[in-house]
Amino acid sequence: MSGDHHTDATTARRVRRLETLLEEKGLITGERLDEAIDAFLAESSPANGARVVARAWTDDAYRARLLADGTAAVQELGHMEGSYQRLRVVENTESVHNVIVCTLCSCYPLRLLGPSPSWYKSEAYRSRVVREPRAVLREFGLTLPDSVDVVVWDSSAETRYMVLPRRPQATEGLDEEELAALVTRNALIGTAPL
Amino acid sequence: MARINDVGGTQGFGAIDTTDDTEPFHADWEARVVGLYNTLRAQGIFNTNEFRDAIESMPPADYLATSYYERWFLAICSLLERKGVIEPGELDD
Amino acid sequence: MTDAPPDRFPPGTRVRTFRHDPPHHTRLPRYARGKRGVVVEPEGPDELPDISAQGRGDAPVEQIYAVRFAARDLWGEGDHHVVLDLWESYLEEDRQDER
Numbered sequence A: 001m002s003g004d005h006h007t008d009a010t011t012a013r014r015v016r017r018l019e020t021l022l023e024e025k026g027l028i029t030g031e032r033l034d035e036a037i038d039a040f041l042a043e044s045s046p047a048n049g050a051r052v053v054a055r056a057w058t059d060d061a062y063r064a065r066l067l068a069d070g071t072a073a074v075q076e077l078g079h080m081e082g083s084y085q086r087l088r089v090v091e092n093t094e095s096v097h098n099v100i101v102c103t104l105c106s107c108y109p110l111r112l113l114g115p116s117p118s119w120y121k122s123e124a125y126r127s128r129v130v131r132e133p134r135a136v137l138r139e140f141g142l143t144l145p146d147s148v149d150v151v152v153w154d155s156s157a158e159t160r161y162m163v164l165p166r167r168p169q170a171t172e173g174l175d176e177e178e179l180a181a182l183v184t185r186n187a188l189i190g191t192a193p194l
Numbered sequence B: 001m002a003r004i005n006d007v008g009g010t011q012g013f014g015a016i017d018t019t020d021d022t023e024p025f026h027a028d029w030e031a032r033v034v035g036l037y038n039t040l041r042a043q044g045i046f047n048t049n050e051f052r053d054a055i056e057s058m059p060p061a062d063y064l065a066t067s068y069y070e071r072w073f074l075a076i077c078s079l080l081e082r083k084g085v086i087e088p089g090e091l092d093d
Numbered sequence C: 001m002t003d004a005p006p007d008r009f010p011p012g013t014r015v016r017t018f019r020h021d022p023p024h025h026t027r028l029p030r031y032a033r034g035k036r037g038v039v040v041e042p043e044g045p046d047e048l049p050d051i052s053a054q055g056r057g058d059a060p061v062e063q064i065y066a067v068r069f070a071a072r073d074l075w076g077e078g079d080h081h082v083v084l085d086l087w088e089s090y091l092e093e094d095r096q097d098e099r
Helices: A005-024 A030-042 A046-058 A060-068 A070-076 A123-128 A133-139 A176-182 A185-189 B028-042 B048-056 B060-065 B068-082 C071-075
Strands: A086-091 A096-101 A149-154 A159-164 C014-017 C036-047 C061-070 C081-087 C091-093
Touching: A005 A030, A005 B028, A005 B068, A030 B028, A046 A060, A046 A070, A046 A159, A046 A176, A046 A185, A060 A070, A060 A086, A060 A159, A070 A086, A086 A096, A086 A149, A086 C036, A096 A133, A096 A159, A123 A133, A133 A149, A159 A185, B028 B048, B028 B068, B048 B068, C014 C061, C036 C081, C061 C071, C071 C081
Parallel strands: A086 A159, A096 A149, A149 C081
Antiparallel strands: C014 C036, C014 C091, C036 C061, C061 C081
C-alpha cells in the first residue's frame, strides 16, 4: 500500500505524462482509456458470483454443470463471455473447505468477484495461506474443526477459481434473489463462512 | 533462488490486514494504469506473461517498497522502453 | 484442438515436479519444486508461459494439470492440501518402483 501522499502525487504525474506521450504517438486516446476502465468495472462485480451461487443452490442440474465446467455454466448466465480465461468452481462440503490464492501474482476471478480486496494481493496473504491456511482463516474469524480438510487452490492466469460456499441453514423459504443477497465476497474466496 | 514475487511459504510478512476494502481503486491514477494495461495489451504491444515478467524482474527492494498498481505502472514503462515505444528518461521531470 | 493427443497424465497419476530454477518467468513456484503430487484433472491446453513471457511467438501449447500436493510433502508438516496448475513440461511421472 502506498499511503504516502508524496509518492502518490509523483506517480499520478508520471502516469499522466505517459498517457500524454502515448496519445502523441497515436497509440491510445483518452476516450479509449475511459472505455477500457468502464468496461473493466462494468463486467466485474461480486454480484455476478453471488447470482451464480444462488442458482447452484436452487438448481441441482445447474450445480452439477457448474462444478463440471465452470466457464460454460457461468456463460449460461451471461458472465465471462469472450474471456480467454477458464473458471473452476470448487465446492465446500461438510468435510472439505476450499480457499483461493495466487502466490505468484494476484490472479482472481475478476469477472465474477469484481476487483480483488487489497489483502488478497498482499504478500502476507499470498505467502502464508499455502503454508498455514488454518491460522490465516482464524485471522479472518473462521475456525475450522480438524476433521475438515482444507484445500488451498493456487490460481493461474489461465484458470481462475471460485468457491461454491455451503448454503446457510434455515434458508429454505428464500428465493434466488434473496439467497444471492446472503453471499459475500470473502465466502467466494473461501475466507469466510456463510 | 526464486524471484521476489514467488512468496508462497516465505516467512516474515506478518499478520494480514483483513479490512474488506470495497473500492476498486484508491486513486484515479490506479484506474488509468489499469486502462493503459488493458488497452496496450489488447493492441498486442505486450502479452500478459511479458507483463508479469516485467513485474517479477523488479529489484526485490523496489518490489517490496512499491504498491500493487505502482508495480503495474513501472512494469508497463519498462516494457515500453524495452520495445522502443518510449525512450528512457522520457517520463522524468 | 479436436485432434489433440490424449493427455500424458490422466487424473490420479502420481507425478513429480522438476527442481529446475529457471532464469525467467515460470509458473512452478519455489515451494512446489521437486515435490510429489497427484494429478486432479487437466485444465485445458495453453501456451507455455516460460516462453511467451520472453515475447516469443513460438511458445509451445501444452496441457495444464491441476496437481494436488499434501502439506506434509511441501512443508514437512501440516494436514491441508494445495492444488496448483502446472504445465506438462514441469512434470514427470513418479513411478512407484523408482521411489
